[in-house]
Amino acid sequence: MNIGRASKLSGVSTKMIRYYEQTGLIPKAARHNSGYRDYDDADVHRLRFIRRSRDLGFTVEQIGGLLDLWADRSRASSDVKSFALGHIERLKEKMTEIEAMVRTLESLADHCHGDDRPECPIIDGLAENDGDSLRPKRREPQRFGRPGGQSARHHGGAAKVTL
Amino acid sequence: MNIGRASKLSGVSTKMIRYYEQTGLIPKAARHNSGYRDYDDADVHRLRFIRRSRDLGFTVEQIGGLLDLWADRSRASSDVKSFALGHIERLKEKMTEIEAMVRTLESLADHCHGDDRPECPIIDGLAENDGDSLRPKRREPQRFGRPGGQSARHHGGAAKVTL
DNA sequence: TTTGCGGCTTCCCACGATGGGAAGGTCAAG
DNA sequence: CTTGACCTTCCCATCGTGGGAAGCCGCAAA
Numbered sequence: 001m002n003i004g005r006a007s008k009l010s011g012v013s014t015k016m017i018r019y020y021e022q023t024g025l026i027p028k029a030a031r032h033n034s035g036y037r038d039y040d041d042a043d044v045h046r047l048r049f050i051r052r053s054r055d056l057g058f059t060v061e062q063i064g065g066l067l068d069l070w071a072d073r074s075r076a077s078s079d080v081k082s083f084a085l086g087h088i089e090r091l092k093e094k095m096t097e098i099e100a101m102v103r104t105l106e107s108l109a110d111h112c113h114g115d116d117r118p119e120c121p122i123i124d125g126l127a128e129n130d131g132d133s134l135r136p137k138r139r140e141p142q143r144f145g146r147p148g149g150q151s152a153r154h155h156g157g158a159a160k161v162t163l
Numbered sequence: 164m165n166i167g168r169a170s171k172l173s174g175v176s177t178k179m180i181r182y183y184e185q186t187g188l189i190p191k192a193a194r195h196n197s198g199y200r201d202y203d204d205a206d207v208h209r210l211r212f213i214r215r216s217r218d219l220g221f222t223v224e225q226i227g228g229l230l231d232l233w234a235d236r237s238r239a240s241s242d243v244k245s246f247a248l249g250h251i252e253r254l255k256e257k258m259t260e261i262e263a264m265v266r267t268l269e270s271l272a273d274h275c276h277g278d279d280r281p282e283c284p285i286i287d288g289l290a291e292n293d294g295d296s297l298r299p300k301r302r303e304p305q306r307f308g309r310p311g312g313q314s315a316r317h318h319g320g321a322a323k324v325t326l
Numbered sequence: 327t328t329t330g331c332g333g334c335t336t337c338c339c340a341c342g343a344t345g346g347g348a349a350g351g352t353c354a355a356g
Numbered sequence: 357c358t359t360g361a362c363c364t365t366c367c368c369a370t371c372g373t374g375g376g377a378a379g380c381c382g383c384a385a386a
Contacts, residue, residue, distance in 0.1 A: 006364065014363090031339060034352055036363055049290050056289075057264045060343070070286050080285045081277035084268055088208050098258050101220045105251050114244035122243045123233050126215050127208070167333065177334085178374060199334055223372070286373055 003029075006039035010047030017047065025050070025064055056089055166192075173210030176234070180210065186229055207228035220254055 002159045020026045021037075026046060045141035049070065063084075069080050070137045111121040170177045180200075183189045189209060192200035212233065225246075228243045232243050274284040 002363070015342080016343080018365095019343075025189075032352095034363080036352075043202055045290070052289050052291075053280040055264075056268060059263065066176045066286070066289065069283075071292060073281055075281060077275050077283035077285075078277040078279060080280060081272055081275045084272045084275075084285050088268050088272070091261050091268075093256055094267070095261050098220065098254050101171050102251055102254050102258070102327090103217075105219055105247055105254070109244055109247045109251070112240050112244045112247075114237040114241040116241060118236055118238060118240060118242035120232075120243045122240075123229070126219075126229065127212050127233060128215075165334075176373080179372080182338095182372075197334080199381080217372090237363095 001039050001044075003039065008046050009044045011051045012047045020047075020050065023060065025060055025067070047162045056087075058087060062087070105127060110131070164201045164202050164207075166202065169207050169210060172207045174214045181211065182225070182312070183210075186223065188223055188230070199221045219250075221250060 003014045003017055006012075007017060010017075012020075016036075017026075021028055029039060029043065032161070046067070049111075050063055051069070053066055059087075065083065068074055069083065071106050087153065105122075107124045108125045113119070164172075166180055170180060173180075175183075180189075184191055186199075189206070189216075192202060192206065195201050198220045209230070212230070213226055216229055217223075221229065228246065232238055232246065268285075271285045271288045276282070
């Protein structure tokens with residue numbers, strides 16, 4: 001089957017499938033005479049494995065390890081388990097960090113009246129500043145261009161978790 | 164003062180200070196005759212504001228908004244508060260996502276004996292596969308080079324939260 | 327004064343995972 | 357045969373950060 005079909009069946013974009021091949025996460029696909037990549041059910045299965053692993057927050061590099069563990073029918077289940085447990089630990093650390101941010105922000109926000117007056121403990125907290133002796137001048141209307149750029153929207157989508 | 168001093172005082176790396184200037188997050192620094200950038204206390208203060216905002220998980224673009232809010236002494240505190248509240252929401256979404264990953268992984272790990280036998284519900288869960296009819300062939304010893312790369316270690320540091 | 331060193335400058339490259347898009351080849355249906 | 361959907365490769369951008377080179381600057385010790 002073609003890459004588009006494999007993509008639909010696995011939930012991995014064609015871009016990513018080619019990328020995974022390029023980086024060696026998956027073996028080079030077979031090719032039709034035309035040059036089109038050809039996938040079979042086992043390939044799709046592997047791609048689904050990869051997608052599920054990504055959904056669980058593993059990096060591509062870690063997934064390389066998982067694929068090896070999957071392929072190795074003689075490795076101990078404890079190897080897999082410790083891999084998973086280590087990942088859980090990392091995820092929990094991340095949660096803890098975010099939790100700390102939330103706590104800080106909430107305590108700041110709790111003290112903010114949120115009315116039309118300008119005094120704001122949130123900004124003061126970020127500035128560690130009660131007066132405004134050091135309040136900066138207004139930034140000149142910066143259209144937020146990257147180094148030489150002309151602004152691009154392109155993916156202002158859903159929250160993502162990058163580890 | 165020089166950029167290195169401002170960096171030490173603010174906790175923002177010199178690389179980042181220049182980057183923030185380049186992207187317009189901060190105004191172009193004054194220069195000595197030598198061409199060296201020159202910072203004053205207000206600049207350092209702004210950098211500290213930026214660093215604290217980053218630590219709270221705001222993106223650089225959002226910090227642009229925060230700086231504007233800080234500079235605008237006539238804006239309502241409710242503007243700041245809704246900004247902060249929105250951010251808290253995004254943070255919580257992220258926590259929820261990670262929590263889901265952890266729950267899934269833990270339930271998988273709970274069923275794994277973690278002994279020296281190979282049967283492993285974790286791998287099976289990722290593969291959605293109870294037998295091993297579709298178990299992939301071993302990946303050829305891939306030294307995990309990027310497209311053309313010769314591997315780089317470079318920052319294998321602490322867990323970070325990227326939003 | 328020369329030498330040396332550390333700090334500064336700009337410029338380019340890399341990371342990880344992903345998407346956009348251009349230029350061109352292929353295939354099946356009409 | 358044309359059309360349109362699909363495929364190929366190649367390059368570029370994202371976001372925030374660091375690495376490192378090549379070259380200038382400033383200060384202090386020899």
